[in-house]
Amino acid sequence: MASERKATADPARSLAILWRTTEPASRSAGPGLSVDRIVRAAIDIADAEGLDALTMRRVGEALGVGTMSVYTYVPGKAELVAVMIDSAYGEMPRPTVEGDWRARLERIARDNLALYQRHPWMLRAETTRPVLGPHLVAKYDYELGAVADIGLSDVEMDAVLTLVLGHVKSAARAASEVVDLERETGMTDGQWWQSHAPWLETFMTADAYPTASRVGTAAGQQHGAAYGPEYAFEFGLQRVLDGISVVVAERATAG
Amino acid sequence: MASERKATADPARSLAILWRTTEPASRSAGPGLSVDRIVRAAIDIADAEGLDALTMRRVGEALGVGTMSVYTYVPGKAELVAVMIDSAYGEMPRPTVEGDWRARLERIARDNLALYQRHPWMLRAETTRPVLGPHLVAKYDYELGAVADIGLSDVEMDAVLTLVLGHVKSAARAASEVVDLERETGMTDGQWWQSHAPWLETFMTADAYPTASRVGTAAGQQHGAAYGPEYAFEFGLQRVLDGISVVVAERATAG
DNA sequence: CGGCGCGGCGTACGGCGTACGCCCGCGTTG
C-alpha cells in the first residue's frame, strides 16, 4: 500500500463510512460484522502491537472472520486507518477550561499528547490532508475555541493551532520512538547510548567537535535519565506559548 | 521490514559503514560495487520516486547488478537508509552567518527546510535514535554553534535546537505531503478541498460548528492559494524564535 | 600453476494488500 496514506480515489465512499451514513446492516441481527466492530478490533491491535502488526489478516482473525470479509465494510487498509483515526479523536475530552487562552492551549497540548500516548500508531498514520470525519471536525471546532476572541485573524488562529499541535506531535513522536525502540531492540535508551559511547568518543572527539561532544554528553545523560522526551515537550511548549503571546499582545495593543 | 527504523542489532557493523572505516575493496579496481555507489543510486531513486519506490531490487537494477549483491556491502535496507540520511546531511552548507543567534537559527531552519525539500524521503526515514554518522555529528556541532555563548545551559542549547528542527520537520512534512499527494492522486490541494467542499458543507455546518466552518474556510482558501505550508512554516518559525528570545533575555539579565 | 577467498547472484520463503468469483442462507415474494 505504500504507507497508510491516500484517502483513495472515492471521497463519497470514504466519507460515508466515516460519518456512518449507510444503514447498519439489517439482515440477521446476529453478531455480524460492522464498521464499528472492525474499527474497534483494529485499534486494539494497533494499540497493543503497533501499526506494523495491523494487517488485514490479523483484523479478520481477531473478529473470527475471513480476511476478505473485512473488505465488505471497508474499501481498503488506508480507509480503515482513516476511520480508526477519527474514532480515536472521538475519545478526547472537550472540557471548558478556566483561565486565559494560554491555559486553554496548554490543556489542549496535554490532551493531544495523552491521545498520542494512548494510540502511538496515530503518529505514523496521520497526514496533512485531514480525515474529515465527524470527530475531527468537532475537535477542530473545540480547539479553535481556545484561541477565538483574542484578536487573531482566522488564518492566524489556524496557524497557532497548527503550530501547537505540530509541536505536540514532534514531541510525542520522539517519546514514542524511544518506547518502541526499547521494545524492538530490548535496550533502554540509556543502554543504547552507553553501548554507543565508546564509538562516539572515538569519532566525536572533543578536539574535532568540542561543542557537540560536550552538549551531546549533557543531553545524552538526560536520555539516560529517561526524562529527555518529557523535558523536550515541556520546554518546547512553553517556548511556543511564549512566542504566541507575543502576537497576541501585539494584536491587543495595535490591531 | 516494519518501517525504515531500527539501526539493527550490530552497532559496530553499522558504524563501520557509516564512517567508511573498512577498506575500499581492492580486488579488480573495475567499476565494482561500493557503499558509496549504492548510496548514491538509492538516493537518486528516493529523490525521484519516494521512499516507497526504494526497494532493494530497484537498487540492484539501477546499478546493473543482482538484488542480493547489494547485501554484500550493506546489511539490510534499514542500514542503507541510515547511510543515505547521513550522506544527505553531508550536503548541507555550514556557513558563518553574520548577525545574532536569531539570524543564525533562522538560517539553520531554512537550510534544513531546503534539505527536506531536496530529499523528502528523509521526513519518513529519520528517527529520534540518531544515525550517528560523521555528517550528522558535524551538523550537530555546527548547529549548536548558533546558540553557544548566549547564556543557555548545555541542556537548553540542545532543547532549543530540537525545538527549531522539530518545527522545520513538521512544516516540511506538511509541505511534502501536499506535493506527493498531488502526484499520487493527480489532484492539487485546491482541487481536493473543492471536491470535498460540498460534503464539508453538509457535515460541518455553520450552525453546528460555527468556528470550525468559518476558520476552516479561511484556512482552506490559503491551501487553495497553494501557499498554506509556507505560511505555516514562516509563522511558526517566528513564533518559535520569539519564544526562544524570552529565555535568552531571561538568562542575559538574571542568570 | 594450483587453490581458495570473496564478490556476485539465483532461488526460494514467508509475509503483505487485495482482485476475483463462488457459495450458501436468509428475507421476500407469489
Add this chain to the structure above:
DNA sequence: CAACGCGGGCGTACGCCGTACGCCGCGCCG
C-alpha cells in the same frame, strides 16, 4: 409454503516486498 435472488462471507491466487542460503567463477597469492 415453496422458490428465488441478493448480498454477506470467504478461498484462492497474484504480484509485490525483504532477505536467508548456498553456489559459482574470477583473480590473487603461494
